[in-house]
Amino acid sequence: MNTGRLETFADGVFAIAATLLILSVDSHLGSCAPAGATLAHQLECSWPSYVAYVVSFLTIGIIWVNHHTVMDQIDHADRTFLMITVGFLMVVAFIPFPTKLVADHLQNPGEHAAVYAYDLTLLAMAVLYNVWWRYARRGRRLIAESVPQSKLDAISRAFDPGIVLYLVVLAVAFVNPLASVILTLILAAFYVPAGALFYRATG
Amino acid sequence: MNTGRLETFADGVFAIAATLLILSVDSHLGSCAPAGATLAHQLECSWPSYVAYVVSFLTIGIIWVNHHTVMDQIDHADRTFLMITVGFLMVVAFIPFPTKLVADHLQNPGEHAAVYAYDLTLLAMAVLYNVWWRYARRGRRLIAESVPQSKLDAISRAFDPGIVLYLVVLAVAFVNPLASVILTLILAAFYVPAGALFYRATG
Amino acid sequence: MNTGRLETFADGVFAIAATLLILSVDSHLGSCAPAGATLAHQLECSWPSYVAYVVSFLTIGIIWVNHHTVMDQIDHADRTFLMITVGFLMVVAFIPFPTKLVADHLQNPGEHAAVYAYDLTLLAMAVLYNVWWRYARRGRRLIAESVPQSKLDAISRAFDPGIVLYLVVLAVAFVNPLASVILTLILAAFYVPAGALFYRATG
Amino acid sequence: MNTGRLETFADGVFAIAATLLILSVDSHLGSCAPAGATLAHQLECSWPSYVAYVVSFLTIGIIWVNHHTVMDQIDHADRTFLMITVGFLMVVAFIPFPTKLVADHLQNPGEHAAVYAYDLTLLAMAVLYNVWWRYARRGRRLIAESVPQSKLDAISRAFDPGIVLYLVVLAVAFVNPLASVILTLILAAFYVPAGALFYRATG
Numbered sequence: 001m002n003t004g005r006l007e008t009f010a011d012g013v014f015a016i017a018a019t020l021l022i023l024s025v026d027s028h029l030g031s032c033a034p035a036g037a038t039l040a041h042q043l044e045c046s047w048p049s050y051v052a053y054v055v056s057f058l059t060i061g062i063i064w065v066n067h068h069t070v071m072d073q074i075d076h077a078d079r080t081f082l083m084i085t086v087g088f089l090m091v092v093a094f095i096p097f098p099t100k101l102v103a104d105h106l107q108n109p110g111e112h113a114a115v116y117a118y119d120l121t122l123l124a125m126a127v128l129y130n131v132w133w134r135y136a137r138r139g140r141r142l143i144a145e146s147v148p149q150s151k152l153d154a155i156s157r158a159f160d161p162g163i164v165l166y167l168v169v170l171a172v173a174f175v176n177p178l179a180s181v182i183l184t185l186i187l188a189a190f191y192v193p194a195g196a197l198f199y200r201a202t203g
Numbered sequence: 204m205n206t207g208r209l210e211t212f213a214d215g216v217f218a219i220a221a222t223l224l225i226l227s228v229d230s231h232l233g234s235c236a237p238a239g240a241t242l243a244h245q246l247e248c249s250w251p252s253y254v255a256y257v258v259s260f261l262t263i264g265i266i267w268v269n270h271h272t273v274m275d276q277i278d279h280a281d282r283t284f285l286m287i288t289v290g291f292l293m294v295v296a297f298i299p300f301p302t303k304l305v306a307d308h309l310q311n312p313g314e315h316a317a318v319y320a321y322d323l324t325l326l327a328m329a330v331l332y333n334v335w336w337r338y339a340r341r342g343r344r345l346i347a348e349s350v351p352q353s354k355l356d357a358i359s360r361a362f363d364p365g366i367v368l369y370l371v372v373l374a375v376a377f378v379n380p381l382a383s384v385i386l387t388l389i390l391a392a393f394y395v396p397a398g399a400l401f402y403r404a405t406g
Numbered sequence: 407m408n409t410g411r412l413e414t415f416a417d418g419v420f421a422i423a424a425t426l427l428i429l430s431v432d433s434h435l436g437s438c439a440p441a442g443a444t445l446a447h448q449l450e451c452s453w454p455s456y457v458a459y460v461v462s463f464l465t466i467g468i469i470w471v472n473h474h475t476v477m478d479q480i481d482h483a484d485r486t487f488l489m490i491t492v493g494f495l496m497v498v499a500f501i502p503f504p505t506k507l508v509a510d511h512l513q514n515p516g517e518h519a520a521v522y523a524y525d526l527t528l529l530a531m532a533v534l535y536n537v538w539w540r541y542a543r544r545g546r547r548l549i550a551e552s553v554p555q556s557k558l559d560a561i562s563r564a565f566d567p568g569i570v571l572y573l574v575v576l577a578v579a580f581v582n583p584l585a586s587v588i589l590t591l592i593l594a595a596f597y598v599p600a601g602a603l604f605y606r607a608t609g
Numbered sequence: 610m611n612t613g614r615l616e617t618f619a620d621g622v623f624a625i626a627a628t629l630l631i632l633s634v635d636s637h638l639g640s641c642a643p644a645g646a647t648l649a650h651q652l653e654c655s656w657p658s659y660v661a662y663v664v665s666f667l668t669i670g671i672i673w674v675n676h677h678t679v680m681d682q683i684d685h686a687d688r689t690f691l692m693i694t695v696g697f698l699m700v701v702a703f704i705p706f707p708t709k710l711v712a713d714h715l716q717n718p719g720e721h722a723a724v725y726a727y728d729l730t731l732l733a734m735a736v737l738y739n740v741w742w743r744y745a746r747r748g749r750r751l752i753a754e755s756v757p758q759s760k761l762d763a764i765s766r767a768f769d770p771g772i773v774l775y776l777v778v779l780a781v782a783f784v785n786p787l788a789s790v791i792l793t794l795i796l797a798a799f800y801v802p803a804g805a806l807f808y809r810a811t812g
Contacts, residue, residue, distance in 0.1 A: 411616055411620060411677055411680070412677075414616070414617060414620045415620045415623060415624055415673060418620055418621055418623075418624025418625065418628075419624045419627065419628055422624060422625055422628040422629075423628055423631075426628065426629075426631070426632075429632075485674065488674045488677070489670075489674070492666075492667065492670030492671075492673075492674070493667075493670075495627070495670070496627075496663065496666045496667070496670070499627060499628045499630070499631055499666065500631060500634075500662070502631050502635075503631050503634050503635055506635060507648070511648060515647070515648070516647060516648030516649070518649075519647070519648040519649040519652060520648060523652060
């Protein structure tokens with residue numbers, strides 16, 4: 001079973017989940033301002049929804065870039081791999097929901113619950129991402145022959161901290177939900193270059 | 204007529220229908236809790252909408268995996284096959300609607316009607332899926348030459364119980380709507396490995 | 407400029423426009439029933455929204471099948487062709503809006519305006535589709551060398567009645583909006599086989 | 610790293626962002642008319658939402674056509690290029706939000722704020738588009754060997770005025786928001802042919 005259609009479906013889910021995020025900006029507008037506020041005022045006080053949009057879009061973008069990197073090493077798919085992919089994409093497609101919670105509740109009552117939901121979703125994603133990669137990698141089950149072992153090791157080293165990092169993000173949310181969201185943004189912005197660095201250092 | 208664009212369009216519909224499911228989780232939130240409830244409470248009492256999301260996403264994922272398996276045997280498409288595909292995708296794209304009904308009504312007034320609508324949609328899908336496969340298969344009309352007859356038989360055997368199983372799911376809904384939804388989940392989770400088993404046993 | 411990405415983008419718009427149609431079924435539910443009606447009653451009186459869904463989905467499906475047929479004859483694209491495609495897709499992506507109008511107003515006040523909007527959108531689509539095909543065909547501008555002239559003539563003959571037929575659909579709406587919608591359904595169901603017939607008769 | 614999946618993801622975001630625009634037409638309907646107005650009246654007074662739809666769809670369409678043109682010159686992608694692409698697509702996917710603001714507020718209170726938000730989004734897009742192209746072009750970093758230098762120069766010349774033009778569009782919004790929106794439409798309609806002209810003149 002080749003991987004062409006798998007990538008088309010995955011790219012579709014990534015693209016749609018990312019694009020649907022804008023609906024949470026949309027539905028939030030006005031809810032932060034008193035009735036009769038000017039549009040300019042509404043746009044100003046809606047900043048948490050822009051932050052949530054940017055963080056989620058970049059996070060989905062990073063996952064997509066990483067997914068891209070892994071799929072380049074994969075030679076073929078089996079049904080278990082397809083099923084893990086479906087589960088993984090189910091979590092990706094879930095992201096717009098906690099993103100909307102963060103947009104609606106950050107700096108307002110309920111912000112702890114909203115950011116817990118958000119961080120738990122990202123954690124679930126990191127866990128499934130690791131399961132997915134380990135399944136493909138174990139005994140080079142689905143790996144193309146031409147891929148050197150050192151590259152597999154580098155990818156594993158780059159992905160390994162993912163679960164721990166998202167656990168830290170979740171822990172920070174207990175103290176300060178906004179700080180947790182900003183940490184997620186930093187993670188999204190620096191994770192990929194760091195991963196790339198890892199490979200260059202060892203490759 | 205080759206099948207590349209057919210798969211792109213189908214993958215698009217699968218991916219979008221699956222990703223739109225999250226909107227029903229979104230719109231349900233809060234409707235289960237009294238006015239002024241905390242977000243944490245709203246998130247807790249919304250569990251039927253998560254169940255509905257997971258069941259529908261996995262079901263669409265399974266159909267996609269199976270569609271993938273069948274399309275690998277198909278050599279070319281004719282217009283009748285395209286039209287059956289359009290009808291089949293019309294039912295797939297309909298799934299977010301009864302999913303939302305289940306999310307909104309499970310464990311509440313109207314749950315029988317909601318689950319009937321859900322189960323009838325899945326039944327219609329199973330019927331169209333069988334029509335689609337039988338059309339392609341009859342006299343090897345659209346099947347690639349290299350595919351052995353034993354593989355076609357294995358696919359047919361794996362898909363044959365589909366209609367009966369969804370009839371059982373519908374029958375269970377008369378007695379207990381929640382049980383019917385959970386049975387759909389079990390069906391989605393075990394159907395694919397079972398189908399794969401069938402082939403290995405005979406191939 | 408090759409046509410691969412053009413088809414990916416077009417297939418994306420077709421798939422999304424078709425899948426978004428379900429939102430109009432969604433938003434209509436309940437608006438036809440008195441407050442406190444059972445879900446079963448709401449689902450029954452919502453039949454115009456199902457009709458609108460089926461008609462629009464099949465219509466978009468047919469356009470997609472025909473687009474598929476034409477693109478198989480096209481060798482390359484130029485910028486004018488891309489721009490006509492963008493305009494054409496703009497009308498396709500508009501279809502969910504009048505579909506929702508029909509879902510909300512059929513058999514109710516405003517049904518004439520709703521069906522006029524619907525029929526005018528389909529007419530605009532038929533006009534742009536003809537412009538698009540004629541541009542590609544004139545002097546075999548974008549046609550692959552291997553395509554026989556008789557096939558181009560057959561496609562033209564199959565598409566020529568489109569504008570007239572959608573004018574008839576619009577005229578019927580003045581007398582009876584429901585009849586106009588049903589006529590659109592018949593058109594979608596029979597247009598493709600008829601087009602295929604034309605080619606076989608002459609090919 | 611080849612560019613196939615990059616294009617699939619980008620085409621997905623373009624297609625979905627363009628298709629989601631119709632939701633702003635949808636949600637605007639009726640808000641411009643007094644309660645109890647006929648549907649015909651509601652459809653008439655909703656013209657700003659149609660204008661906003663057409664302008665945004667054509668703008669996204671033009672960006673897509675230009676993206677297409679550039680990607681044909683690109684031989685491979687690196688991670689920085691992927692990250693700029695994600696940032697660029699984040700702005701493209703944001704477009705439906707200010708489009709809805711324009712649909713809701715044009716010719717009404719708040720139209721200045723709405724059109725500023727719209728024009729700033731398009732300006733951000735033009736800036737990121739330039740960053741993206743310059744990154745690929747510098748020292749022919751990602752350019753295919755077969756592409757002549759004159760073609761790169763022509764593309765740069767065609768894209769260079771983009772930022773200035775969208776600054777003019779923004780300046781016009783201070784004086785007259787409607788004029789600014791119409792100018793955006795003219796820009797979308799003439800920019801591509803102008804770009805094509807540039808190349809022919811120098812190629």
